[in-house]
Amino acid sequence: MIKFENVTKRYDDGTIAVHSLNIEIKEGEFFVLIGPSGCGKTTTLKMMNQLISLSDGKITINGKRINEYNTEELRWNIGYVLQQIALFPHMTIEENIAIVPELKKWSQKKIKNRVTELLNMVGLDPDIYRKRKPNELSGGEQQRIGVIRALAADPDIILMDEPFSALDPISREKLQDDMIKLQKNIQKTIVFVTHDMQEAIKLADRICLMKDGEKVQSGTSTEILHQPANEFVQDFIGVSRKDGNTDLVLEEIIRPLDDETLKPATIIPSTSTIDEILKQLTMYENIGVEKDGEIIGSLSRQMMIQYFSRQLEKRGFTNG
Numbered sequence: 001m002i003k004f005e006n007v008t009k010r011y012d013d014g015t016i017a018v019h020s021l022n023i024e025i026k027e028g029e030f031f032v033l034i035g036p037s038g039c040g041k042t043t044t045l046k047m048m049n050q051l052i053s054l055s056d057g058k059i060t061i062n063g064k065r066i067n068e069y070n071t072e073e074l075r076w077n078i079g080y081v082l083q084q085i086a087l088f089p090h091m092t093i094e095e096n097i098a099i100v101p102e103l104k105k106w107s108q109k110k111i112k113n114r115v116t117e118l119l120n121m122v123g124l125d126p127d128i129y130r131k132r133k134p135n136e137l138s139g140g141e142q143q144r145i146g147v148i149r150a151l152a153a154d155p156d157i158i159l160m161d162e163p164f165s166a167l168d169p170i171s172r173e174k175l176q177d178d179m180i181k182l183q184k185n186i187q188k189t190i191v192f193v194t195h196d197m198q199e200a201i202k203l204a205d206r207i208c209l210m211k212d213g214e215k216v217q218s219g220t221s222t223e224i225l226h227q228p229a230n231e232f233v234q235d236f237i238g239v240s241r242k243d244g245n246t247d248l249v250l251e252e253i254i255r256p257l258d259d260e261t262l263k264p265a266t267i268i269p270s271t272s273t274i275d276e277i278l279k280q281l282t283m284y285e286n287i288g289v290e291k292d293g294e295i296i297g298s299l300s301r302q303m304m305i306q307y308f309s310r311q312l313e314k315r316g317f318t319n320g
Helices: 041-048 071-076 093-097 099-103 108-121 139-151 169-186 197-203 221-226 231-237 274-281 301-314
Strands: 002-010 016-025 030-034 056-061 078-082 157-161 189-194 206-211 214-219 267-269 286-291 294-300
Touching: 002 041, 016 041, 016 214, 030 041, 030 197, 041 056, 041 157, 041 189, 071 078, 078 139, 093 099, 093 108, 093 139, 099 108, 108 139, 139 157, 139 169, 169 197, 189 197, 197 221, 197 301, 206 221, 206 231, 214 221, 214 231, 221 231, 221 274, 267 274, 274 286, 274 294, 274 301, 294 301
Parallel strands: 030 189, 030 206, 078 157, 157 189, 267 286
Antiparallel strands: 002 016, 002 056, 206 214, 286 294
16 A cells, blocks of 8 residues: 655755655554654655655555655545644634545535534534534544544545644543544554554554664564564563563552453463563453462453553653
């Protein structure tokens, strides 16, 4: 679908924002670019729709170089969602959503039906929200409008540049959940930029971790958590290990067994390393933890994501 081959972005002052990048994003994939500030992830995103031109290498979409596309048509077929939602304040919500369909000369009936469909898709009553102005909406509601505005003309590709990072934690988590549900329905190719590893793990089919303009590692969240390529990746994902061991204390993160707990599919000892834990969690949603011959609690994939999130916060890699 989208392929980068030895792509470099070099600015006039000699700064290299992206260096010899090779990635391939599959059709219908939720692909996350992640890394610390200044690693080149937003530059990479913007090169896909020619907001930033590449210096060397080539980018293709469906086998065709992006510079061979008409720029206007290329951007019409690529939805774009920013952290700064950038809704037009003087326009109604319906008018904001309708911008690209109108440019593509859709009929008013088709546009009206599309607006209704999209508002329903994100749980906003069309009869209530259609005629409202952006300042009448909460931050989370505005960001939902930003997402469906990018979907309005039914593009094949959606680019999302840290779209939820300015929201409060509750709104952010709700929008992440909504995005997962939405993607199951729309099956678009989504390229999503974030600096939050928990968000990446939650959303991505595959993750590309970048540093200093280069790809450090790419793969599924399980592959990256289970087999970090180097010390930088270990630090970024919050894993501390030496010779396969870990300072992880399972007793601190497990959930006690009770009548509401899902029966564990398998049992691991409380001394298990992160490698051993993740290997089991790739096969089972919920595992039991045993100590001194007794099952002392259960552990799920979500609990491990929460653990990694806390480790990331301690290292200052999230929300900043």
